[in-house]
Amino acid sequence: MARVAIIGASGYTGLELLRLFARHPGMEVTALVTRQTDAPYVADVHPSLRGAFDLRLEALSLAEIGERADYAFACLPHAASAALIAQLLDAGLKVVDLSADYRLTSREVYEQWYKVTHPDPDRIGKVAYGLPELYRSRIRESELVANPGCYPTSAILALAPLLKAGLVSAEGIIVDSKSGVSGAGRDPKPAFHFPECNESFAAYGVGTHRHMPEIDQVLTDAAGQGVEVLFTPHLVPMDRGILSTSYATLADGVDQNKLMDALRDFYRDEPFVQVIDGLPATKHVAGTNNCHITARVARGRAVVVSVIDNLIKGAAGAAVQNFNLMSGQDETLGLT
Amino acid sequence: MARVAIIGASGYTGLELLRLFARHPGMEVTALVTRQTDAPYVADVHPSLRGAFDLRLEALSLAEIGERADYAFACLPHAASAALIAQLLDAGLKVVDLSADYRLTSREVYEQWYKVTHPDPDRIGKVAYGLPELYRSRIRESELVANPGCYPTSAILALAPLLKAGLVSAEGIIVDSKSGVSGAGRDPKPAFHFPECNESFAAYGVGTHRHMPEIDQVLTDAAGQGVEVLFTPHLVPMDRGILSTSYATLADGVDQNKLMDALRDFYRDEPFVQVIDGLPATKHVAGTNNCHITARVARGRAVVVSVIDNLIKGAAGAAVQNFNLMSGQDETLGLT
Amino acid sequence: MARVAIIGASGYTGLELLRLFARHPGMEVTALVTRQTDAPYVADVHPSLRGAFDLRLEALSLAEIGERADYAFACLPHAASAALIAQLLDAGLKVVDLSADYRLTSREVYEQWYKVTHPDPDRIGKVAYGLPELYRSRIRESELVANPGCYPTSAILALAPLLKAGLVSAEGIIVDSKSGVSGAGRDPKPAFHFPECNESFAAYGVGTHRHMPEIDQVLTDAAGQGVEVLFTPHLVPMDRGILSTSYATLADGVDQNKLMDALRDFYRDEPFVQVIDGLPATKHVAGTNNCHITARVARGRAVVVSVIDNLIKGAAGAAVQNFNLMSGQDETLGLT
Amino acid sequence: MARVAIIGASGYTGLELLRLFARHPGMEVTALVTRQTDAPYVADVHPSLRGAFDLRLEALSLAEIGERADYAFACLPHAASAALIAQLLDAGLKVVDLSADYRLTSREVYEQWYKVTHPDPDRIGKVAYGLPELYRSRIRESELVANPGCYPTSAILALAPLLKAGLVSAEGIIVDSKSGVSGAGRDPKPAFHFPECNESFAAYGVGTHRHMPEIDQVLTDAAGQGVEVLFTPHLVPMDRGILSTSYATLADGVDQNKLMDALRDFYRDEPFVQVIDGLPATKHVAGTNNCHITARVARGRAVVVSVIDNLIKGAAGAAVQNFNLMSGQDETLGLT
Secondary structure, eight states, X not given: OEEEEEESOSSHHHHHHHHHHHTOTTEEEEEEEOSOSSOOBHHHHOGGGTTTOOOBEEOOOXXXXXXXXXXXXXXXXXXXXXXXXXXXHHTTOEEEEOXXXXXXXXXXXXXXXXXXXXXXXXXXXXXXXXXXXXXXXXXXXXXEEEOOOHHHHHHHHHXXXXXXXXXXXXXXXXXXXXXXXXXXXXXXXXXXXXXXXXXXXXXXXXXXXXXXXXXXHHHHHHHTXXXXXXXXXXXXXXXXXXXXXXXXXXXXXXXXXXXXXXXXXXXXXXXXXXXXXXXXXXXXXXXXXXXXXXXXXXXXXXXXXXXXXXTIIIIIHHHHHHHHHHTTSOTXXXXX | OEEEEEESOSSHHHHHHHHHHTTOTTEEEEEEEOSOSSOOBHHHHOGGGTTTOOOBEEOOOHHHHHHHOSEEEEOOOTTHHHHHHHHHHHTTOEEEEOSSTTTOSOHHHHHHHHOSOOSOGGGTTSSEESOXXXXXXXXXXXXXXXXXXXXXXXXXXXXXXXXXXXXXXXXXXXXXXXXXXXXXXXXXXXXXXXHHHTTOOEXXXXXXXXXXXXXXXXXXXXXXXXXXXXXXXEEOSSSSOEEEEEEEEBOTTOOHHHHHHHXXXXXXXXXXEXXXXXXXXXXXXXXXXXXXXXXXXXXTEEEEEEEEOTTIIIIIHHHHHHHHHHTTSOTTTTOO | OEEEEEESOSSHHHHHHHHHHHTOTTEEEEEEEOSOSSOOBHHHHOGGGTTTOXXXXXXXXXXXXXXXXSEEEEOOOTTHHHHHHHHHHHTTOXXXXXXXXXXXXXXXXXXXXXXXXXXXXGGTTOSEESOHHHHHHHHHTOSEEEOOOHHHXXXXXXXXXXXXXXXXXXXXXXXXXXXXXXXXXXXXXXXXXXXXHTTOOEEOSTTTOTHHHHHHHHHHHHHTSOOOOEEEEEXXXXXXXXXXXXXXXXXXXXXXXXXXXHHHHHHTTOSXXXXXXXXXXXXXXXXXXXXXXXXXXXXXXXXXXXXXXXXIIIIIHHHHHHHHHXXXXXXXTTOO | OEEEEEESOSSHHHHHXXXXXXXXXXXXXXXXXXXXXXXXXXXXXXXXXXXXXXXBEEXXXXXXXXXXXXEEEEOOOTTHHHHHHHHHHHTTOEEEEOSSTTTOSOHHHHHHHHOSXXXXXXXXXXXXXXXXXXXXXXXXXXXXXXXOOHHHHHHHHHHHHHHHTTOBOSSSOEEEEEEOGGGGOSSOOGGXXXXXXTTOOEEOXXXXXXXXXXXXXXXXXXXXXXXXXXXXXXXXXXXSOEEEEEEEEBOTTOOHHHHHHHHHHHHTTOSSEEEOSSOOBGGGTTTSSOEEEEEEEETTEEEEEEXXXXXXXXXXXXXXXXXXXXXXXXXXXTOO
């Protein structure tokens, strides 16, 4: 039975991890780490967990974490995350990092987009990107896995198989994404005040969102050539879910059947990706670790539509899937 | 053409007043007063007003307000409101106060519930309560009107006619109210962060809400005897609207027809109260100054259900209705 | 490993049962029964279940159901349910009935409120009411359990302990309930068309809802004397969740502490009822089998506020809890 | 005072027209035409209008409509609309057609996309397209105006100025649009049942939506060369609002400033289009006839984001704007 800690358990990702942990038969939660010093019960921080866990969030030292846990899920802000993870690894823990710190393989790109000095630069580029559908064997052997961003997961799962198969051009890809508000985190801000964002739909961060270089990097790896996507995120007045509509130029002779066949072939044995005939809706994957994908050809271009739950396949569920692989358990354990 | 100022125009009530003012043929907006010193354009504070007003919010002095405007709509926090209003009245303006400062007629009750010293105690008890359906003639002659609270409006319109007619008992009244989130104002707080209150329904302030003594006072006046309601507010995951379900003990021999007849008689000539046969829904009054009411008898008691738009009949619309009366114009001008 | 069938699996209750079954280690789903003859895959009826079940909904005969399953969860309309259940029991299955057919113990009351002739009148009054918090031992020994209605569950859990302890009067109880829209079922109707009920809050069925006599009956049993509640349901623009605000007259000398103590005592060992200090919100129990309850004294009366997920503790979760008891398994198996 | 009729007043467009008419000082509503023969009061069909209109919906003959009204707003399904409009015009009325019947200028394209024989083919291609920002002078002189589709309005206002100015290529344009649910009309259907579409975001009609050829046609006219856009609509869980994100290839040497300057120049004197610096949100135009637009350059391409209220600038508001022009009144009368 693996003993697991969550570092930074008071946000939405922490809550979602705990919901999944409550049903996971192959782990025991032994530490919830916070900076707060009043050691609140988890049910006071997350009332949804009342009855599920009788734990406190504690301001544990590194040594205490090391004594209590074998695995850590880090849910800290970027930079803070890598600073601690370097120490956790030294203390012998295996780590799933839910921050962005180890996703990008270039220190330069990281520092340009995240505007901070990376606290653990030597590890950059040596960490498995935690998307099992692309990097399963590396994840299995890793002590540290960089859990992907939510938007990148939705876009990469849609496009990587088509780029790998050479069915669409690496140039001119557009990813138009729409996310529920939980993606913005738990801190109250004017833009996410209920009467401001309820009954409203808005674009934000056009061409400037930090997930853009992450999508570029993984799709470049899939395509075997440089990919630079134009990424536009939008905010949907709902709690959870991401839908990405990706547009790409077709290679010669490619039709809709070839796109669908390539997706079906690629995901045939994947437990959490379903290629569907109809058009997907975020509600159909809400609360699950699934990704639904379909492809269309319209006006001579590929349109790939993919949906995930941003908090599960886009965060906590992927982290559990990675943990299952890292700990040698059934990849689907505790996930539906 | 009346020249009007809004004092404190950056919140939801200010926005709603401006929306109504944009359609009102009998006034000109001449001053939007704020404490901010950078004089922002109203469209930068309220993007919904882009194209409707080309005004700035300004940190005007009392003298400047007095020069520019004949009427002021005060949308300040309690205590701050009365402190300024005393000066505005001295400067010759007529005022609609949208705060709670002049609603209660007892200084003691005010200070007990609002936990502040009243800054203008001499005026307490001498100000018209701005519910035209009950106090129209007083409002017409007033220089200062206390605009009612949103919950009280919904409850008083439901119950006052029945108490006046002696059809229900003054004792044991329960008002179970449900409000959209705009009632909580524009400041972002954890409880109103979208992912916290969306898809959730909650009770709050059971028996402790400041609107309870306000309801008591006006219903006591209507009943001609002491009324103490048990008031329970709830938060509905929607922008606007209040529905109040009021329960009362029937007087002897009273049935549903008598309740409905009393309501219809009382509101026969009222432009903004409609007594309906079916059960009301907040959507049917959203964006209007209307109140829909119906009554039922069930298990031997009266159940009165009323709906208003909390921002309009519960705030800005009532304020315009009061202004119309105070300025000698058609009471319905600019209102639908 | 118990083999279970769902009769009528295409609605929201069927979906929710299947979600719970997917995580339940002590059962195997062996039959999904429908009247449709085209045998659709469950993922085509419930896209949310794609990847979780590879089953078809089938128009099975009674004999086929009997061969395949040991337990049946009946999700049929009232009257249709009892007609089939009588046969399922004869065929040796144990049954959880999610319809209203066996909840009421009086044929006369049933036929008055449901306007049909009961198809299995001899069993009326002999069936365990499936609320384990009140009837656990009977449920354990039953071949047939009547799963409670969603509103009654929320109201009974709030009031039964106080009535049993004699802390509130049996007379004059009011239950003011608010439910998400999934409670209305899956058939599209004008009232539940998105643009009609979104951003709206409405009352319905004041004093005429069929759950009223069900609440009366179980609270009468708890109080040991006749209880007739005034029940008012409302529709909240959200998917799931019920909050009930119950009002009752206090017995002499009872204060808030006594109410809270009685609730805490009653639910001390219950896995799915949490008595909380704060005011509850439906979001905190969404997706769980939990009920959160608190009590207040205001204006001399008891106000008890309780929340459940109408589809889980109010339907499918309670059914699993009952199944766990009937099959001699851990009562909490597969439930969080 | 123009006398106006609405033909087909029971849907959402009819409701929205009546809301606007209630505030319009330059018209009188004299006929609401329906196929229903029970002559319901408008407040029974649209409870939101209680208190605003005391009219009935009537099954009037053509002669009766002609006697009562000078202008007709036709809100009928396609084909039914043109069949009646031909007669209304013969009877001397001026007509704003809110259906799609006269928008397309090619009978062949119409019949291909709408799958019906056009009932008034001779008029096709001779009717003004009711987008005043592009066709104001034609509208002024017209007896019949084809009110634009909601999606086309949002896309055309975003792209036409840039195509006219030659700043973006006519080839390869993508319009990714998101609409509130009221766009789907008032008939209850499974896809729009509250628990199905609430808290969900979905794509539909990728490359097959009937608004695609309409966008093509008007942008072709603006560009002076063939334009074929790839159009993808999506459904947002909210009542009203459309946001379109349009992607286009930049002409040589064009940067973001040139795009913004072109938009500002084009709309400088337009009362209902605001070119804004920030990114738009549908809430900021909800309830208004406004369109907010901004442009970005990202990854070397133009991204234009535009928002409208689909029921106002996308339907009823545009119809009133067209009526104002046709009747020689101030174009902004009754609109905010």
